[in-house]
Amino acid sequence: MLIALFPGDGIGPEIVAQAKRVLDALAIPGIRYEEGLVGGAAYKAVGHPLPPETLELAKRADAILFGAVGDPDCDSLERHLRPEQAILGLRKELGLFSNLRPAKVFPELADASALKQEVASAIDLLIVRETNGDVYFGEKGMRRTPEGLREGYDIMSYNEEQVRRIAHQGFQAARARRGKLCSVDKANVLETSQLWRDVVIEVSADYPDVALSHMYVDNAAMQLVRNPGQFDVIVTGNLFGDILSDQASMCVGSIGMLASATLNDSNQGLYEPIHGSAPDIAGQGKANPLATVLSAGMMLRYSLNLPEQADRIEAAVAKALADGARSFDLGGTMNTVEMGDAVLAAL
Amino acid sequence: MLIALFPGDGIGPEIVAQAKRVLDALAIPGIRYEEGLVGGAAYKAVGHPLPPETLELAKRADAILFGAVGDPDCDSLERHLRPEQAILGLRKELGLFSNLRPAKVFPELADASALKQEVASAIDLLIVRETNGDVYFGEKGMRRTPEGLREGYDIMSYNEEQVRRIAHQGFQAARARRGKLCSVDKANVLETSQLWRDVVIEVSADYPDVALSHMYVDNAAMQLVRNPGQFDVIVTGNLFGDILSDQASMCVGSIGMLASATLNDSNQGLYEPIHGSAPDIAGQGKANPLATVLSAGMMLRYSLNLPEQADRIEAAVAKALADGARSFDLGGTMNTVEMGDAVLAAL
């Protein structure tokens, strides 16, 4: 089993290093690692955020453990050379369309949320975000209007096949959880959303046991603050999923705790914390590695089919928190390596 | 001075009636009212959500006091006949491009928010949302892919002129407040956002006294939960503004409290609560009319140039709350008319 390690930019190398220590401690037979360059780090080294060797490694690997990309030094580069193109390129080239972002409060951290404790502690939801389509990947560019004005444009679209396959992911996830699926769109304004809604309704015929509801994205953003405990699984498109999952992560308390998986049709997956590269704290040992450790756990569960080992990682993280391990984002003083130590001690 | 009253659907008529009572109590000389049909109510009566007589009245009026549109009976109509087309059509036809959505906690309601009291009570922000462009008004439709699949599409775009005029609104609003402007976009993915950011930076040269920052929309959704007190004025596009302003409203406690104004170049304006038509509680006297009353206040301030009268309305709402007036959404038992009575008593 080959794992590609892509640390990337900013705090990426620090947090991936801790997740690797935890994986090493599990001593899983037959697992091997190869490291690749992505993001601003790759651009600086070889002139491209997703070099061909990296892409080739990603395709060969059973799973990718990803840190983060994003580097302010690269802000003025042409779009196709920016760090973010690494993650967008990997999602596209490997067909990684199903982005799973669970949000659940660890009881020890319920008071870290800006939400009232009784509101925050009810959160146990999963956002299933489509990551191969939408306005992210449509034709886009700069052009001139007939009057000669500069105009930026991006085409948003989904076809029925794209919606159908992510809808199935959403329904299946709901079936494995509490049986509730909320599809989020903006069908009162967007034709893309209207097709989305039509197809989700068609697919629902296969899942009579799942309770399906629909919500406009503006209302969903509101409900995620008002009463996030009402949600089980949310299925939505690439752009709305980007916004709502970051919002949900903060409802949970710290974005430093949230893991994600992005799967393709053959369960090959990319695993990453949902936070970014945090250039402001890079290299200072302040980053919380737990989201990356938990992402490694998701990797064992979804791509390597090692559920017991995944459970061990999750239990170790919970125990480390229960034992009082707190990084800066959680109101504590432990550095990145000490947080790794705490998980290892709990293992 | 002519005010067009457009009650619309659901709770619209009930809440507009209370705002009208408050306006009447001010006995403003020279003000007159004409009522028009919009939304599902207009469709049911005359077959179109924005009939020509309504549009004509809107154009003649100095200001529009709007209730809400949206009616589940109309969900399966063709898009151009749905209730939402009334508000979209008015924004477009009258050039109402600058949507101002203030969010501030009334001290009496700080504990109504799902956010911790210390987080919620720091909120005092204004969202300046562009409402004449973006993916709302681009070409859109259903088509077939080359393989024959159904596909929905919507073109997102902004030109420099559209961005420039809303950027000026944002900077001017910031100058009149605490001097901080945060422009929200998704420039790491969208060309529309890249143009947005470029033009906002160009415009900033005229406002050296305003501190400008930029934030990606996913991060903004997160920060609005984590620490909404950090924001003064947020300027953003139509779609992101839709999502973030609803989210911000819930951070404040109840969407039943938030007013909005949408202005064009000649200060003609449409004034509406930011909540919707709430068909589930329509006709039951459960709706909170305060957002509409406060919208009437904004109307006096921005379109009728009657700041003292606007202050009177705002003070009366604050006093009614201080005196204990609470509708259902605020945890109380007062009905819509009783809430109106409370404001009148406080006037």
Ligand SMILES: CC(C)[C@H](C(=O)O)[C@@H](O)C(=O)O
């Ligand atoms: C870095 C950026 C392109 C990316 C996205 O918008 O998808 C990130 O925000 C995410 O959510 O993974």
Ligand SMILES: CC(C)[C@H](C(=O)O)[C@@H](O)C(=O)O
């Ligand atoms: C009703 C709908 C079309 C509208 C919008 O999305 O603009 C509403 O949500 C709003 O925010 O005014």
